[in-house]
Amino acid sequence: MRRSATIALRTTGTVSTVLALALTVTACGGDAEPAGSGELSGKTVTVAGVWTGSEQKNFKKVLDVFSKKTGAKTVFVPSGDNVSTFVGSKIEGGNAPDVVLVPQVGVLQQFAKAGWLQPLSGKTTETATAGLAPVWKNYGTVDGTYYGLYFKAAHKSTVWYAPEALSQAGVNEPKSWDELLTAGRMLADSGRPAFAVAGEDGWTLTDWFENIYLSQAGPEKYDQLAQHKIKWTDESVVAALTTLAEVFKDKQLVAGGAQEALQTDFPGSVEKVFGPEPKAGMVYEGDFVGGVAKDEFGKKPGEDAKFFPFPAVGAGTPPVVSGGDAAVVLKDAKNGEAGMKLLEFLATPEAGEVWAGAGGFLSPNKNVKPEAYGDDTTRATAESLVAAGDSVRFDMSDQAPAAFGGTKGAGEWKLLQDFLRDPSNPRATAVALEAAAAKTYGN
Amino acid sequence: MSHTPKARAAADPRRRALRRRRLLGMLFVLPALLLLGALVVYPVVFSVGRSLFDASGDRFVGAANYMEMFQDPATLKAVRNSAIWVVVAPVLLTGLGLVLAVLTEKVRWATAFKLVLFLPMAVSFLAAGIIFRLAYEQNPDRGVLNAAIVGVHDAIDEPSPYPTARAREGKGLSGSPGEGYTTVEVRPGGDIVLPFVGVAPEAVPHRAAPAWTPEPSAGSLSGAVYLDFTPGAGGRQGQIDPKENGLPGVTVEVLRGGTVVASTRTGDNGSFRFDDLGDDAYTLRVPASNFAAGYTGVDWLGPALVTPAIIGAYLWVWTGFSMVLIGAGLAAIPRDALEAARVDGATEGQIFRKITVPLLAPVLTVVFVTLVINVMKVFDLVYIIAPGPVQEEANVLATRMWLVSFGGGNDQGLGSALSVLLLLLVVPAMIFNIRRFRKGGA
Numbered sequence: 001m002r003r004s005a006t007i008a009l010r011t012t013g014t015v016s017t018v019l020a021l022a023l024t025v026t027a028c029g030g031d032a033e034p035a036g037s038g039e040l041s042g043k044t045v046t047v048a049g050v051w052t053g054s055e056q057k058n059f060k061k062v063l064d065v066f067s068k069k070t071g072a073k074t075v076f077v078p079s080g081d082n083v084s085t086f087v088g089s090k091i092e093g094g095n096a097p098d099v100v101l102v103p104q105v106g107v108l109q110q111f112a113k114a115g116w117l118q119p120l121s122g123k124t125t126e127t128a129t130a131g132l133a134p135v136w137k138n139y140g141t142v143d144g145t146y147y148g149l150y151f152k153a154a155h156k157s158t159v160w161y162a163p164e165a166l167s168q169a170g171v172n173e174p175k176s177w178d179e180l181l182t183a184g185r186m187l188a189d190s191g192r193p194a195f196a197v198a199g200e201d202g203w204t205l206t207d208w209f210e211n212i213y214l215s216q217a218g219p220e221k222y223d224q225l226a227q228h229k230i231k232w233t234d235e236s237v238v239a240a241l242t243t244l245a246e247v248f249k250d251k252q253l254v255a256g257g258a259q260e261a262l263q264t265d266f267p268g269s270v271e272k273v274f275g276p277e278p279k280a281g282m283v284y285e286g287d288f289v290g291g292v293a294k295d296e297f298g299k300k301p302g303e304d305a306k307f308f309p310f311p312a313v314g315a316g317t318p319p320v321v322s323g324g325d326a327a328v329v330l331k332d333a334k335n336g337e338a339g340m341k342l343l344e345f346l347a348t349p350e351a352g353e354v355w356a357g358a359g360g361f362l363s364p365n366k367n368v369k370p371e372a373y374g375d376d377t378t379r380a381t382a383e384s385l386v387a388a389g390d391s392v393r394f395d396m397s398d399q400a401p402a403a404f405g406g407t408k409g410a411g412e413w414k415l416l417q418d419f420l421r422d423p424s425n426p427r428a429t430a431v432a433l434e435a436a437a438a439k440t441y442g443n
Numbered sequence: 444m445s446h447t448p449k450a451r452a453a454a455d456p457r458r459r460a461l462r463r464r465r466l467l468g469m470l471f472v473l474p475a476l477l478l479l480g481a482l483v484v485y486p487v488v489f490s491v492g493r494s495l496f497d498a499s500g501d502r503f504v505g506a507a508n509y510m511e512m513f514q515d516p517a518t519l520k521a522v523r524n525s526a527i528w529v530v531v532a533p534v535l536l537t538g539l540g541l542v543l544a545v546l547t548e549k550v551r552w553a554t555a556f557k558l559v560l561f562l563p564m565a566v567s568f569l570a571a572g573i574i575f576r577l578a579y580e581q582n583p584d585r586g587v588l589n590a591a592i593v594g595v596h597d598a599i600d601e602p603s604p605y606p607t608a609r610a611r612e613g614k615g616l617s618g619s620p621g622e623g624y625t626t627v628e629v630r631p632g633g634d635i636v637l638p639f640v641g642v643a644p645e646a647v648p649h650r651a652a653p654a655w656t657p658e659p660s661a662g663s664l665s666g667a668v669y670l671d672f673t674p675g676a677g678g679r680q681g682q683i684d685p686k687e688n689g690l691p692g693v694t695v696e697v698l699r700g701g702t703v704v705a706s707t708r709t710g711d712n713g714s715f716r717f718d719d720l721g722d723d724a725y726t727l728r729v730p731a732s733n734f735a736a737g738y739t740g741v742d743w744l745g746p747a748l749v750t751p752a753i754i755g756a757y758l759w760v761w762t763g764f765s766m767v768l769i770g771a772g773l774a775a776i777p778r779d780a781l782e783a784a785r786v787d788g789a790t791e792g793q794i795f796r797k798i799t800v801p802l803l804a805p806v807l808t809v810v811f812v813t814l815v816i817n818v819m820k821v822f823d824l825v826y827i828i829a830p831g832p833v834q835e836e837a838n839v840l841a842t843r844m845w846l847v848s849f850g851g852g853n854d855q856g857l858g859s860a861l862s863v864l865l866l867l868l869v870v871p872a873m874i875f876n877i878r879r880f881r882k883g884g885a
Binding site for chain 2: 168170188189190191192199200201202252259260263402403407408409410413414418421
């Protein structure tokens, strides 16, 4: 899921929901760009997406470039957090946007199955194939038809650390899981526990599990488990949970122990590492940790907030768990053709470079020049994402039905929180996960 | 006689007038009936129908949703919690309201007192939920309740000097921070180093000096408790390295045959020394009191306490309501009955039990039943105060219904079944209240 923008919503809950609603209402006016001269002059492309704040501002820069090139007017409509409800009601009301940016694989599939989407044009497909690893195309394809163009990506296999904590403890960036545990215990010896775990937010725990599972069990099993073709009671799941328990059960590794971790939300976990009173040395989450450390705690990513890739577990390769936003064109679009032209533009490296320069963005497109990124840390994450090529896998819980992989206090979130509280029996947790999954997948 | 036709003629217009009046009445009631039908009856009927279908709404499943409701552990927890709420909250609120109402009658600043107690009623549940979510935070730096509890606790019981410390493993000390550490048997005349790790640099007192062991002498046991960690690593484990500091203020005990014969505290450089020991076998112990984890307060929002904690917030909001209502009933009690009792020499307690409460019974019942109905539909407080990991432990029927229907699962079949259950549970209380109102009206 697009964690970076939804974090605030999830953590501060209702307050920010109300705030976000207010923002949505005020932002609904959107601003149309003046039409220039070009092949699409006089046409207006309406784009809907969940982005707010700086993400929205920066995306509008991309739209501006498109307007300049083609003469089309562009309007960005914030959809609020629930894209699928928003788009559904707009289509029913006969007022469908032309282009929608879809943040979850599951939602993309739901749209395609409902028959709401236009297949990508030949030219868009061509440009996309030139720039994107086939895995991104697969995630945008439903039943053999390519609908969704992945434009913005997230990198969720980064472990962030406070450099002064590691140097104080005299450890280097670990390269393997065992080294990670050793480094963690060294950190604990130095008096600063290893990890701040955000147990109050279930999704951070699913991300922990997914990284371990992808590396330990391999991409094939990962895909099977994501589609629930193998059961959660599979030995590979038990093994991954056992590995995860190595961290969870160790008081030296989890700052404050499970009890405190379960009362730490995601921003809280970043604060524990990068805040004014650091209580831990490392925090695992996606590339957006850097953003939080920078915006909230004035750290400079790359200098006093660094990351290393999530290390390989056992004999596996280092995992790259990802997520992203896919652009789709709706069938009911009033300016479908112009919308498709926008997707053609979004598929080019040029579009990615515009936002890369503005910051807070990773492009899955390998032709986006590394120089386009504003800082070294983002550049490094982008390079690692592109270098992973086809071994990139989407966040598993985002691929699952929301009742299993995306609901506060239920399904995988809840069961992994219980596991954090008591990691003594991985097998029982696997059984419980399977029971919950069977119920929601319905197979 | 000419009397009869006249009478008949008079009856007809009367009947017509009656019919017209009835029609007019219907016309006036109609809008209300339509509204009720559209907003109450139709949704109820629809929910009952919907509860017989599966999540997608396409397949008829009969009573399967109702069966699942009583098999699903999460829903059973919600049923249990709802039961706790219904039993505990109205009883406490009515009791509290009664006591406060009687007491405010007797205090000087009654109005101000009532005003303050009634104020929370003006706060929305959402805001109240957020206030208590913060108040109940475990971290004493954020949660005001735990700040108070920890403050009091630490004032009585001094916190241990090194709550995070533990012995360097395999370097002469065995045990755990929870039960303390002991050495193997030693004989006087030697130096013993006791290495510890896991103390953050800022947690070491400023007075700490580089670790140093006193000169050994015959008949004495000496050594140092020190932090066996060189910043930036590179130190040798279990040995005092140049940059390693002693840990001041650690209690060290010397034992002979299991009983403590002497005890001391380490100096700034971590050193300790026991003199005048005979030539016997001793063990050294670093007791657990040095490492007792700091008291962290009450885990209000943990799985065990979350429901009582939320009920507490509910009490805060509603006490004013029940107090004011009962207070109004109290004002209506005939004074002469009370005065007669006083003249007869009844104590205040007797008056309260034997006169006030029986006379107030009708009011108390109304307050109680109204609160029961209100408690059944409590939603916002539970939804806002319970953190994600304990959401399930805190759920009541209303939140469970919402979460099942719209919170991700989107199983509106099961959700409807839950809402029907909730309706069935509220109905007896409703009927009871309506009967009372009727009696009151008659």
